[in-house]
Amino acid sequence: MKKKIGLLLAGLIISSCQQTTKETKVEPEKPKISKATQQCINCHKVVTPGIVAEWEKSKHAKITMAEALKKDPDKRLVSASSVPAELENVVVGCAECHTQNPEAHKDTFDHNGFKVHIVVTPNDCAKCHPVEAKEFSQSLKANAYANLMKNPVYHTLASTTVTSIKYHNGKAILEEPTEKDFATSCLKCHGTVVKVKGYEEKNTPFGKMKFPILEGWPNHGVGRINPDGSKGSCSACHTRHSFSMEMARKPETCGECHKGPDVPAYKVYMTSKHGSIYKSLGNKWNYENPEWIAGKDFTAPTCASCHISQIVDENGNVIAKRTHKLTDRLPYRLLGIYAVPHIKYSKTYTVKNSMGLPLPYELDGTPVESAVIDSNEVAKRLNTMKKVCSACHAQTLIDNHFKEMDEMIAYSNKQILQATGLLVDVWKKNIEKGLPQGENPFDEPIERLWTQSWLFYGTSIRYGAAMGSADYTTFANGKWQLGKTIKEMEMLKNLKEKNKIEGGNSPPLL
Amino acid sequence: MKKKIGLLLAGLIISSCQQTTKETKVEPEKPKISKATQQCINCHKVVTPGIVAEWEKSKHAKITMAEALKKDPDKRLVSASSVPAELENVVVGCAECHTQNPEAHKDTFDHNGFKVHIVVTPNDCAKCHPVEAKEFSQSLKANAYANLMKNPVYHTLASTTVTSIKYHNGKAILEEPTEKDFATSCLKCHGTVVKVKGYEEKNTPFGKMKFPILEGWPNHGVGRINPDGSKGSCSACHTRHSFSMEMARKPETCGECHKGPDVPAYKVYMTSKHGSIYKSLGNKWNYENPEWIAGKDFTAPTCASCHISQIVDENGNVIAKRTHKLTDRLPYRLLGIYAVPHIKYSKTYTVKNSMGLPLPYELDGTPVESAVIDSNEVAKRLNTMKKVCSACHAQTLIDNHFKEMDEMIAYSNKQILQATGLLVDVWKKNIEKGLPQGENPFDEPIERLWTQSWLFYGTSIRYGAAMGSADYTTFANGKWQLGKTIKEMEMLKNLKEKNKIEGGNSPPLL
């Protein structure tokens, strides 16, 4: 019976779709759904009921820009001081985002009389959140696609990782990777290039309809190249269609990309005292306060507390200012072969060391002066970060913590220098072919051990020191695994030298 | 003081146990505890107070079958349309389950005047939940014991994994595994054979009592062979003694068995966007609605949403029908050396490839037509799954996702084919002894690398693609580890060939 009514309703809705829009009564000064959005909902309540139901619970569905703008700037979530008239007195629904800037969007298509696009971008969000969009555009994250794909060193490593191997005539040779090979692994986080490849008809509950064919989609990588030419994806962290601040502030969101052995930030955090407090007591915290009160709203920092959020004390005094340029509180670049002061530029692939490689350090770990921030900037950023710590910790503890971190960076750099020296020997003696021979430096077993020495173990040790995790400095991809790896590299070097065995050396993939 | 009263109370209870049953006042039309269950509780409130307290909070303790049957069939949790009179007007307590079908149960024993059995089975649960019990009996899960133990290939792999190694005369030789070796590892999840091996007296707070001696117990593996001849264990997922639907619907339950490097479903899910939403916001969802409303009750799928639960929209329209035959929504079998269309039969060990091995593919990855579902069935199951996605996603996104998954299956199959080709070469050249020599194909280091190539890395890549986890397609047992493994196999092949070193080749363990 109920199902029959459901079908009837669906029928009614379909006819309302096929006519034009059902008028929505407009009561002035009451939050309301725009006509266009209402029309979207009429059909999508049938075809994608889950999104509609989720959105209905979101802030976007409950408050108009006009109402938001009445709040104190520090207490509201929009940074625009005004918006176009048509956005002012309606809540933020389907049409408000998916029909923004239609001309700029190559994925715009005619959909029931609307110019709709599928991929909502930072430029769309910027209408109400311009400060966040701008800061983000200046961050490394927004450039994550190019920072991987346009950096020949990292591109070779990525190629070596994602590509196919062909076993033939007793040899295992790496093949040239395809675009798909990247899209389904590295670019899940770094972002794909989303391209319109034409249009196709699809059957829908409302008959045949035309939709764009999208390549590189779905993807919510932070450095996605969008069909409107913009870079990045707000929904990487502000997950659609609830756009919950709670979720963006919880470490699980960051952990989607910062978890694997290559960037173990989430796992390191989770074994730290801070992570332990979060896991035990975090379900009672208040994540919805734009001015996040240390000690009251939360009693241990999440990723967002240290790196992004506006942190205040109980009297509203600002301890740290909100930023979406995530390096603002980061003095060092812990990722990479060596840890050095952070890179000056958000396009990290533009730097050059003395070998001409796009790395902010020489092969012996010396920072490249032209590539990294100077000591004043290091001090400034360190100080910003320390201010966050000072909400709950005395100065002695904070200073000692960062001194210890400095020492661990030095330790890890020194260890990686030994591993690198060993590998250079291997190359010099022609035991394996690598950089000096113009060959892939990441493909043979001994080279892969070296890669893991910094990509997995060096990184774990540095992150472990930064966040106070004993596991990740020691037995969980830490010092034990680093030491073991160097000794295994030594053993393989000796075995291969003695046996003069050639592996299936692969083309450079550069 | 309080303790003295406690002792007194215990005394009273003991005497009530030793007499017969304390009469419970029966008020018609009110949920009530049966006389038998009340007698159980009288003593077990003393000997196992925790179970009783937990059960008291459960649905089983609060509703009678008669009341449940008054509800709309879609809104109730029982699928029987009637039950024997004695079950109708009592809540489901100890006796209702532990004294069901006493003759069928070989573990039935006399206990204070009752015919009690310890191991409650799907046949017992079927009194009220016949549809679920039947569907489950047709699933691969119910056959998980035989699917491992009667499949010579998997049995050899399991033996190689669980057995002892004997180091003697410079050689490390695998020994024949014992039943215990399996029971404490693989069969924890696959299920043991629970056998009555006699009876023994035990001291209890109420004096000496006789109990059956059970082999293979405790165990709640999904494919357990029960003393009543039935297969499986409902409590694998519906954990006793609260039998909470919330728990069955949460991914942690599935994660008990689907977590290790061999079946990393839980870990893959947890690094996906869906898993991230669940971890961040899942504590606010409603898990108790039999008709689970997408977007309202939950805003991201758990394992149960995609594979089992009844999913509806806000109007009650069914998006996916509940099923306990878990392959109903699964087009492919991602586990195994190669991924192929799903196996036709719930007893997977009954299939045969052209080499006579019980695998649904040839050694080169070609699916065995007689073993796998046809393309119509693939399409049908894919469609059922896609319907679940469509609750929250547009068709383009869904279609692209599954296209990407298909490509990753092809990628992983191709890579495993290279690893397998390399291993076959090793066998042919007699560098190691394996299938061609009638020897164990899983025991030597190079064979173990090959095993990991598909069991750990191939599986991770396929699951990662299925659920959208960048970690598990890339650096967390993904493409990096797969590529590294193939190159290490190549190196070991060369080293062993050159050095003509014999390992302690082990008997086939078939």
Place this chain on the structure above:
Amino acid sequence: MKKKIGLLLAGLIISSCQQTTKETKVEPEKPKISKATQQCINCHKVVTPGIVAEWEKSKHAKITMAEALKKDPDKRLVSASSVPAELENVVVGCAECHTQNPEAHKDTFDHNGFKVHIVVTPNDCAKCHPVEAKEFSQSLKANAYANLMKNPVYHTLASTTVTSIKYHNGKAILEEPTEKDFATSCLKCHGTVVKVKGYEEKNTPFGKMKFPILEGWPNHGVGRINPDGSKGSCSACHTRHSFSMEMARKPETCGECHKGPDVPAYKVYMTSKHGSIYKSLGNKWNYENPEWIAGKDFTAPTCASCHISQIVDENGNVIAKRTHKLTDRLPYRLLGIYAVPHIKYSKTYTVKNSMGLPLPYELDGTPVESAVIDSNEVAKRLNTMKKVCSACHAQTLIDNHFKEMDEMIAYSNKQILQATGLLVDVWKKNIEKGLPQGENPFDEPIERLWTQSWLFYGTSIRYGAAMGSADYTTFANGKWQLGKTIKEMEMLKNLKEKNKIEGGNSPPLL
């Protein structure tokens, strides 16, 4: 505007700091903050607002000792029967802890007219919690520093793990580790020696102030050697400054140190049925009841339920007595090369086997009688633990579980004996240099495989059996990895023997 008021307020507070103390009105019989604590808060509300806000939510901030002492001893959280008069009628604030026993504390310094120390120790806490402090002092945990650093075998393993490697002339040689090398890894959990190395001036919002320079700080390791000569850190588990019982009872707290591959207790628990119940339903439990009611307050044990907490039934009958001497319920020592009955002494480094090594077993696994508890004590402890199980499980299940665990201990010991026999052969044949040559037995690749065989895999198998995790007995650092490791050791032995290759053998580091 608000910020200006903030600055004004800060100004007022600073002047109140620089005068003396603002008088707090004392109302008799009402919980109150001591004058000294109020003065701390006046300034620290500005410099560390987060701690103050967190503390305000804690029990310490809400109840005086006098009030606590009115409660039934079983229902209160303090074990003292009286305290010094000055502590009686004030809540436990900053001064109550940070100015306790000022003469004993070498880190005491003059701070605004108070004798303040930074590092609060078990001796300070003992004023109100003497029973807990005493029990803890008798535990292995309180001795965790010496148990690692004074045991030459473990110290060598730790040195090998944390130290630097120098690659020179084609050889990778281990260097002598520094104190820092330990402090940033092993001693994070085992505890550092906290020493006062002088004093320094620091800039504060209230002008320059003098603070002690602390070495080995920050640290909250359980075996920390404190500036007052005491051992241990209550805040390892009772995290400052909320000191929440909920947090101490949740497994995440234990997981901070018991998680890595060397002590995977947390990860094993989390894949067990108990851990799954906790993760699914634990957010609804009551963690604040000093007498923790099995089945009512919680429906699956956490670490604390089995090892520490006071467990009772609904009538208040004690099932297990609270203990902070954690071995009270532990019959076996699962950590170590072999699992044996638990060590008799809390200073485990004092035992000696027949080779003179501080281990409770011989190199073939035989327990050293003088080192381990006798069979009566084993039975007694096992019985205490089984009582906890019996809250929710029948005797047959419990007995079978522990029988299975015994068998797995025997299995793991036997496997480690094979690995050890193989290594001894390697040493005897001089393939690598180890114990017989007076060299480091942990540094070369084959020795590191052996180390992992017991430190990672043996431990995982034993913990997996103890807590019922199929993952950790099988494919997650379990039997698969153990078997693979032994076969790899055999292969390396053969390869190295044939090729007569010398590695960079390192000095003993003893």
